[in-house]
Amino acid sequence: MAAVNSAAGTLKASGDLKASIGxxxxxxxxxxxxxxxxxxxxxxxxxxxAAGSVTASIASN
Incomplete structure (x- = not known):
């Protein structure tokens, strides 16, 4: 989460309003x-x- 917040901070600092809001x-x-x-x-x-159980049941018969 820290990396995401850091990236958001970088976008905010870049001045790109649309990217910052997004x-x-x-x-x-x-x-x-x-x-x-x-x-x-x-x-x-x-x-x-469940699929494994069905497969095992079929295989044992």
Whole structure:
């Protein structure tokens, strides 16, 4: 997160208003994006485990 904040500070110092505002908005959305990724990874893990169980069941028959 420090690297992102540093990059945003660099943009702000460059005087590029559009880039600065865009970076500030993006930084604000990072926690939401992290939660979405974490939730998706959890769901994927569950689906992979279920697929493994089905595969094992088929293989044992």
């Amino acid at each position: 970076a500030a908005c993006a930084i604000g959305l990072l926690p939401d994006a992290a939660k979405l990724i974490t939730d998706a990874a959890g769901k994927l893990g569950g689906q992979l485990q």
